[in-house]
Amino acid sequence: MRPTEMTTPDAMITQYSSTERLATRRGVWRPGPEGVSPTDVLRGAILDAQPTSVIEIGCGTGHLARSVMDVVPDVDYVATDLSPAMVTSAAALGVPATVAPADDLPFPDQTFDVAVAAWMLYHVPDLDAALRELRRVLRPGGVLVVATNGAEHLADLLREAGGEPLVTQFTSEVAEEMLGRHFSHVTHRDIETRATFEDHAAAVAYLATFDAELSRALPPFDGPRSYAGSTAILTAR
Ligand SMILES: C[S@@+](CC[C@H](N)C(=O)[O-])C[C@H]1O[C@@H](n2cnc3c(N)ncnc32)[C@H](O)[C@@H]1O
Numbered sequence: 474m475r476p477t478e479m480t481t482p483d484a485m486i487t488q489y490s491s492t493e494r495l496a497t498r499r500g501v502w503r504p505g506p507e508g509v510s511p512t513d514v515l516r517g518a519i520l521d522a523q524p525t526s527v528i529e530i531g532c533g534t535g536h537l538a539r540s541v542m543d544v545v546p547d548v549d550y551v552a553t554d555l556s557p558a559m560v561t562s563a564a565a566l567g568v569p570a571t572v573a574p575a576d577d578l579p580f581p582d583q584t585f586d587v588a589v590a591a592w593m594l595y596h597v598p599d600l601d602a603a604l605r606e607l608r609r610v611l612r613p614g615g616v617l618v619v620a621t622n623g624a625e626h627l628a629d630l631l632r633e634a635g636g637e638p639l640v641t642q643f644t645s646e647v648a649e650e651m652l653g654r655h656f657s658h659v660t661h662r663d664i665e666t667r668a669t670f671e672d673h674a675a676a677v678a679y680l681a682t683f684d685a686e687l688s689r690a691l692p693p694f695d696g697p698r699s700y701a702g703s704t705a706i707l708t709a710r
Contacts, residue, residue, distance in 0.1 A: 482598070484683075485596055486555075486556075488682075488683060489533075489554075489555070489556040489558065489559060490556065490558055491558050492533075492534050492558060492559065492562045493682075494682035494683070495533055495534060495559075495682075496534065497678060497679060497682050498679060498682055498683075499534075501668045501669060501670060501675070501679055502666055502667070502668055502702065503666065503667045503668075503669055503699075504666060504667070505664065505665035505666045505667050505701065505702070506665060507664070507665065509664050510666075511620055511664045511666060511704040511706055512537065512620075514662060514664060514706045515537065515589075515591060515618060515620050515706050516537065516540060516541060516544075518616075518618045518706060518708050519541055519587055519589060519618050520541065520544060520545065522586065522587045522616045522618075524541075524545065524548055524585075524586050524587040525547075525548060525549060525586055526548070526549040526550075526551075526584065526585045526586055526587070527541065527548055527549070527550045527551070527585060527586075527587045527588070527589060528551050528552075528553065528578070528580065528584070528585045528587075528588050528589070528607075528610060529550070529551070529552045529553065529588075529589040529590075529591070530553050530554070530573075530575045530578070530588070530589070530590050530593065530603070530607070531553075531554055531555070531575060531590060531591065531592070531593025531594075531596070531597075532552035532553060532554045532559060532560075532563050532568070532570060533554065533559050533562075533563075533591075533592075533593075534559060534562045534563065534566075535552055535559070535562055535563025535564070535565075535566045535568040535570060536566070537589070537591060538550055538552045538563060538566070538568040538570075539563075539566040539567065539568055542567070542568065550568060550569060551569050551570070551571065551580070551585075552568045552569065552570040552571075553570065553571055553572070553573040553575075553578065554570070554572065554573075555572065555573070555574050555575070556572075557572055560572050574597075575590070575593070575594075575597045575603040575606065575607075576597060576598075576599055576602035576603045576605075576606050577606065578606050578607075578609075578610055580610050581610075582609050582610065583609075583610070583611065583612045583613065583615075584610050584612070585610055585611055585612065585615060586611070586612050586614070586615045586616070587611075587615060587616055587617075587618065588607045588610065588611050588615065588616075588617045588618070589617075589618050589619075590603075590607065590617065590618075590619050590620075591618075591619070591620040592620050592621060592622065594619065594621060594643040594648075594651075595621060595622075595641035595642055595643040595644070600642055600643060600651060601654065601655070604651070604652065604654065604655040604656075605655060607655075608655045608656065614710070615710070616708050616709070616710050617652070617656065617708065617709040617710075618706070618707075618708050619648065619652065619706070619707040619708070619709065620704060620705070620706050620707075621641075621643050621644065621645055621648050621704070621705055621707075622639075622641075622644065622645065622702065622703060622704050622705075623644055623645035623646060623663070623703030623704065623705065624638055624640050624644045624645075624646055624703075625638055625701075625703050626638070626639065626702045626703045626704070627639075627668060627700055627701075627702050629700050629701065630668070630676065630679075630680070630691075630700045631687065633691060633692065634680055634687040634688070634690045634691040634692075635687065635690045636684065636687045636690075645661075645663060645703060645704070645705035648661070648705060648707055649661045649707065652707060652709040653709075655709070656709035656710055657710065658709070658710045659707060659708070659709045659710075660707060660708045660709075661705055661706075661707050662705065662706050662707075663703065663704070663705050664703075664704050664705065664706065665701060665702070665703060665704075666701070666702040666703070666704055667699045667700070667701060667702065668699060668700050668702055669697060669698075669699040670697060670698050670699070670700075671697050672695075672696065672697060673691070673693050673694050673695075673698075676691055676694075676698065677689075677691055
């Protein structure tokens, strides 16, 4: 597979140095044939745990945190991210947020009853170290809620542009096994989603957020187009 710009460490830092690229990508996703939104399932899993304290790692813009805090105003929610720009964005939404790497969280053992890692474990340099850290800061009986994408996520669009599917270290296909190394009970739900682009320019803009070469290579098309995405929501105790 040709490594996309997203898969090199330096590019990952550039990628999240501001919120725009992430916001462009988030904006195209709609529920798939089942009418289910992965973000709704993710939020539901957090709320089902009736949390009093939550840590979210790789929080991005802070929108998930804000939406949970809106439902449970008394929750003690801490959002963390490696990117100062993301932490600034989350703080601007009123979310307590701090810069921290996933594998070195500045919190004592057994602090939280829910931990959240949404679409970010595929980026961490040492996945087992990050999972150990999440296990450490969770209280006994606490739950980790995770979202990630499958190996065929948006694969048709990537192939049309001459690329290959983005096979990461933490695809849906391997996530259960990886979580099982650190947690004894793991649940897994696959959800098909759709990325809808109103025109060719919108699809090009999406690809350009992570790979300029692919964005230039996408053959022209008329009108809107949508492509299948594959996501999984997992919980681990
Ligand atoms: C794809 S975005 C997902 C953001 C958010 N969770 C969401 O669902 O929109 C990945 C996020 O993980 C962050 N990130 C990447 N590597 C990280 C690490 N090692 N520790 C903490 N955050 C990291 C990035 O800065 C970025 O905000």
